[in-house]
Amino acid sequence: MHYQAPLADIQFILNDVLHAPAQLLALPSFAEVDADLVQQVLEEAGKFVTQQVAPLQEVGDSIGCTFDAGRVTTPPGFKEAYQAFWQAGWPALACAPQDGGQGLPAVLEAVLFEMLSGANHGWTMAPGLLHGAYECIKHHGSEALKAAYLEKVATGEWLATMCLTEPHAGSDLGLVRTKAQPRSDGSYRVSGTKIFISGGEHDLTDNIVHLVLARLPDAPAGPKGLSLFLAPKVLPEGTRNAVHCERIEEKMGLHGSPTCVMRFDEATAWMIGEPHRGLNAMFVMMNAARLHVGLQGIGLLEAAWQKADAYSKERRQMRAPKAQMSGAVREATSVGASLISEHPAMRRILSTQRAWIDGGRVLAYRTAIELDLLKHHPDADRRDTAQRWCSLVTPVLKAAWTAQAFNGASECLQVFGGHGYVREWGIEQIVRDARVTMIYEGTNEIQAIDLLVRKVMPDAALSLFTLLQTLSDDLAPHVAAHAPFLDQVAALRQVTERLVQAAAGDPQLLYWVADDYLRALTLCLMSWAWLQISHATRDAASATAHGSRWTEPASAVRHWVLPEFAMRLHIITARLDSGA
């Protein structure tokens, strides 16, 4: 089975849990974005994803991208689907109307990309960097660059890349060696080799816009000596630029997306933004890009869950024990073997993954709405609140939901038994594809350090405590049911205070506990998200909201997900007690 766009679930989270349409309508920029429009956009998006993109998932893996003498051929059908995609206006969804966009909220783009990633992660890599490149050119590009490139990138007629990593440099941008020599006409000659360039070369579009980090001749060493350049594959006069794809990587998965080694050989390029401030220009798009990787995780986990759930309801295997007391598991209806879905170990896997998907959606969509508020809200205080939310929650979404995509897809594979290990069912592809999301856009270990060292500590946790207060306030009218969450928050506050005090005397402390700290905050946020969902299911009138659909994963959160919180706090506390 192919991925099916889970529109009813998504709309329940957007409308009933997050009240997204009301929040968006209140913004002057989205005064016409009412619930009907949101629904219409999502339905069209779901149709496109399910009909055009999902059927290319298997061929993207089995045939994959091929390389021959500098040219990259994408899998059969990829080009046609991409042409249909940009011509229908999907890349321009959240771009400004004056740039050729539709001016819709970022949260709709977030939902679109979650669905695309679930349907076909490899294909989705192609347009995945477009919006970031658009923002980067829009905010930092010269008027001439904007005139030449902004609309092409906004609409997706041309695709874009980010050329950061170099051989032997990995995540450490301070080691970048690529050089940019100024020319008399204001352009630059860029020379160097970049690796891990997603979509560095392909046949999907006529031109490719490369955003390249490089050093000017007088640049200081380290990350503060980097400038950003735009180097197109095809120059404005129509000739080919000196940008060469040397090979594509053989990877564990994601075969539908070419990962290129790119050589810039005195390639013609133009600077974006100011000299030595290239990272600043790139950081504009970082929160959004990391949120999108978190959304990939949610989409991939949904895809794995759909396959495992369907399989578990089709196949029978041994006799499941009968429930005497629990309504959560139906009794076996036949005298022989039970459905796989009736076995407790399998129900546990399925409802736990369901819990991570739904909880992740609440947090990711809320983050996307906060990005909309950050950009469009007239009140500076509200924009500050939005900035705080995005800054703290984004690394959590990126790290925790990509790890869950891989580990959870592997759990879903287990539902298939031996059949899960063979290609036929497509579940093992999701496990392989998902693994990369734990690495790119900053490894998950870097996210954890980003959260604790760069986001929580600098203001002695003031931002974090304000965020926790916001979360608690959201729940205020229902105090009794929320006691366990409020206990979690209190415990996290306490350990955070101890970390703030101890960090100065032990420079390694934060680095040893960063992963545990990110998990602890993840579990607080999951707890909060599921309280929001449970609250909405009680109030909701629609049938979607009722039955075991939401109660079973809610119970999975309590029984199997949240107990990790105490373990993480124990690990951090033990490190603190050990004399740091």
Added chain:
Amino acid sequence: MHYQAPLADIQFILNDVLHAPAQLLALPSFAEVDADLVQQVLEEAGKFVTQQVAPLQEVGDSIGCTFDAGRVTTPPGFKEAYQAFWQAGWPALACAPQDGGQGLPAVLEAVLFEMLSGANHGWTMAPGLLHGAYECIKHHGSEALKAAYLEKVATGEWLATMCLTEPHAGSDLGLVRTKAQPRSDGSYRVSGTKIFISGGEHDLTDNIVHLVLARLPDAPAGPKGLSLFLAPKVLPEGTRNAVHCERIEEKMGLHGSPTCVMRFDEATAWMIGEPHRGLNAMFVMMNAARLHVGLQGIGLLEAAWQKADAYSKERRQMRAPKAQMSGAVREATSVGASLISEHPAMRRILSTQRAWIDGGRVLAYRTAIELDLLKHHPDADRRDTAQRWCSLVTPVLKAAWTAQAFNGASECLQVFGGHGYVREWGIEQIVRDARVTMIYEGTNEIQAIDLLVRKVMPDAALSLFTLLQTLSDDLAPHVAAHAPFLDQVAALRQVTERLVQAAAGDPQLLYWVADDYLRALTLCLMSWAWLQISHATRDAASATAHGSRWTEPASAVRHWVLPEFAMRLHIITARLDSGA
């Protein structure tokens, strides 16, 4: 880099931690197996593994096995390595001398197969089933069958398969439909289709001996109506039997091992053992086979650790925080980027995997020694103790160390950053290969149910409590340091008693908590294994035993592995408290 046989580590565990030579020498069958002989065998094994098998790891994956019109071609070099392997006598290591074997202890075979699996999991699948087939034919075969097949299988001149699973049946052997019709000459005609048959067809040996579960015409339904048959690929008169390979599976990994769909088309076969008692004949080998899968997990994790450890000591990446107080992490020696191994998050990954490998070795080798004692000890009480150990510890080793192989190899992949995701470094292959070990020989969920429902509960946990007492007794002279372990044991006893009392009233209870229970016992055993190691390092004179080699993983166990114990007990207790 290829896998290197870790002989010094292995010998330290065997000699200093487990005192294996002394235990074996005390058995009449092994009166000549002294420490020198053990060392000599292991050194030769290490040489063979490192020189002949490890270099074929990559080609086993990239070229893999190919299928053409019923024939299977193994990857280049596989046949030559296998011929050298059996001719050197390795498959016959632990077979009886009268059958063409060398009569050495099972624990040496265990070490051999751990190393082989680490070096090349795919290749090792070929001889992996030999010893089980040997035991099965030896104990249940007729004299005629033994005369024709026992020595060929003992020496590995012919390879063997186990044909159990059928389409739509999975782990549920009760659903087997393959039929066996008696013929007048005492042989049978076997007809049916079997799937997931490792090594069902290949070019490594002249003949293949298939052990096939099938039903006689008068057989009762369900698993108690199954009989076991031997059907060779080539019949004694030299003609081809009607056993056909229809295709090989495309899999996530393990491409060096052909996973075959086999059609038996009135194939000539002979019964092994008694009618309808086929599963009994097969269960002879089950503990040994499951132990071997656990050893595969240990070998694969060692292989992943070796790669990640080497990479982390070669590459530099950003600046690691300096330690002021901890001796565990060396300070960065250069003013620039630090070695990857100096970053706390990476050290944690590496020392945690190291802890699982070493702890797993203590438990797996001890289990193999118990298998030797079970077979050869003159005292019935000691044999009972050995039986108890194998029965309870084997499912733990199979489930926990295969899960750790996959999850830990994935952690090791993370040490490589983006390079881990590309094929070049070989780490992603280990992740893909390892995934199958969580499924075959009984999925890990089945192991957990086997442990709790079939091993712990039937005697109201008497066997388990006796095992826990044995573990505690092993540590008695050092009470102070062992207090946390004794607390764990007490907590596990307590929750086990509650489960014994509550199980009758709630038929699903054990199935909901089986995974947590297996993890809790796993962590008790890890705790015990590391106390044994720490004790041995204090006493040992050799240099191998000192420095951070053992103290760093010992600290990883305390800080990051054991905290899961309380979480698992919390989950079980919460289920008990919820009214079961």
